[in-house]
Amino acid sequence: MLDNNQLLRFTTAGSVDDGKSTLIGRLLYDSKSIFEDQLAAIENTSKKKGHDGVDLALFTDGLKDEREQGITIDVAYRYFTTPKRKFIIADTPGHIQYTRNMITGASTANVATILIDARHGVIEQTKRHAFIASLLQIPHIIVCINKMDLVDYSEDVYNDIIRQFEDISSKMLVTDVRFIPMSALNGDNVVNKSENMPWYQGAPMLHTLETMHISSDINKVDARFPVQTVLRPQREGFIDYRGYAGRVASGIFRKGDEVTVMPSGFTSKIKSIDTLDKELEEAYAPMSVSITLEDDIDISRGDMIVRSNNKPEASQDIEVMLCWLHNDSAKPRAKYSIRHTSNEQKAMIKEVVYKYDINTLERNSNDKDLKMNDISKVKIRTTKPLMIDSYRENRITGSIILVDDATNETVAAGMIV
């Protein structure tokens, strides 16, 4: 049955009011994933708000403020299962003010569904979200051209928007893009094939999600094991046990493998890979295990165990594509804490190389302020080396966040170039 099933994590994106939450509600509703009491509660609220019919967006817009304003403010996570797959949905806000929450939902997704209101076509916020999805290297993108009911289900409108989107996506790094015309409100091409758009030959959204090939999304080549903590049981039977606890970020580790501990550079061999259930012969991403080594080496949180014949780069100077997430702009040459896997150091933004103009996707090397929602390429200097891969190769060892020590807030997300 489901035992062999994988999780597919997908996120919604697109401008405010393009119908993201309605789409998720429709998807859950038409796939019969909604409980009766949930439906009753939402029918009730819809009636109170004077809606005719059920407002499907209420399935994800669960906060008081969201319901009052009729917009999504923060990511809502929803779960559903079909006989083919298990899904985790992140329904994210379209409002520019909450872009940070969109990035939160998108950062762990395998698939992004970008919605476009058929009446408005591609607008700035569509571009911003598409660009963020491409920077995050979400491997699969489904562009949902929504509200087709409001444009007479016109194939011309649909084709025109595809052209608009391809116009911008040609400037981005995206590989697998598909287009679906739909009406989230009425359920056309969400779970069921639309009768109003016989000209569309493709599959509806659910079928597309169910059949997408995703197991190739994980990096199986570069073995990386960031150490989260050291396990020293100090109890009978394990007096000398020293296990390095972590989750395999990528690649495969086997008992007996030659490994190097970074940044110290000491080498050893894997003695055992332990879990409570049993000792393992091998561990691969994203397994959480405890690794012991043949030699007694000083290893602590923030270190990384890698295979000796395939190492990340250890560097104090890194170039990243940085999304600024906080209301407070970046302070020039200010120090931040930088978090990279389990490693934490201090860092300084040394230089803003260029900033993107979201509308044209052109690079601007004159405007160097980093304000909320800006996306720029920057050079960062850290106090100690980080063990990095490029984000393109490795989503885990290629990503960083910046934390403002004055507020403890996460202020920026970065993808290592």
Add this chain to the structure above:
Amino acid sequence: MSKYYLNYLDELESEAIYILREVWAQFQNPVILFSGGKDSILVAHLAKKAFYPAKIPFPFMHVDTGHNFPETIQFRDNIIKDLDAQLIVGSVQESIDDGRVAEEKGKNATRNALQITTLLDAIETNKVDCAIGGGRRDEEKARAKERFFSHRDDFGQWDPKNQRPELWNILNGKHFQGEHFRAFPISNWTEMDVWNYIKRENIAIPSLYFAHEREVVRRDGTWIPNSEFLILEEHEEVVTKKIRFRTLGDITITGGDESDADTLEKIAAEVAGMRNTERGNRSDDKRSESAMEDRKRQGYF
């Protein structure tokens, strides 16, 4: 197809272990909030895995309303003994006796909301900087908005409109003195996942989850267990039914369903066919549309 991928239960397990280890690494004084319900039992089980062969390095904290199912308390004490763990109890009765909170009055009175004060007091007195909970996003619409690491200000409050972004798997638990975090390692588990996993791992759970004969009263469309705290209305009648509980809260507010499911297999099959959510029988959630959000803002679990 390559064999190097995890099925969904293994992936959820691995994610939870990762989060528990991050808690341990990032905080000075974390605790596991333990109610004796299936979700907190699951968290305890995952914590065992996260730190093996070391012992679970956290104490357990139970907010005791005094309105418990006796079976739950028995179970709690056994598990604590089994794990050789430390138990911290925050007592709602004591909060009432100390005048920190006032008991609700009337037939629908519960101690549910009173727990908030006791919980926050216990967090403060024990200098807890992270309380690990068994909350799941699929339980309730406000919980659907929670981060893995969720910030609480120095009044213990949650600000859902202004949460920290949480990117990839990098968790930021930095905080100032007096503030704390809630961590939710099983955020991404559904009720079905929990049961499938309990079945797979053969995890012991309180007998209340299995169908059993019990004295109950029909109230608000559910079967409320008879107990010393129950005030009967005139028309209400105590009957004996074979029921089981889908969630365990206070004995005063937790409704049961009629059921014959007396094995884990049968429970999993029953849950798969359920047409109502698991908290649908919890009168604490039904008080208003935003009952959970309101309580969570104040510092509830």
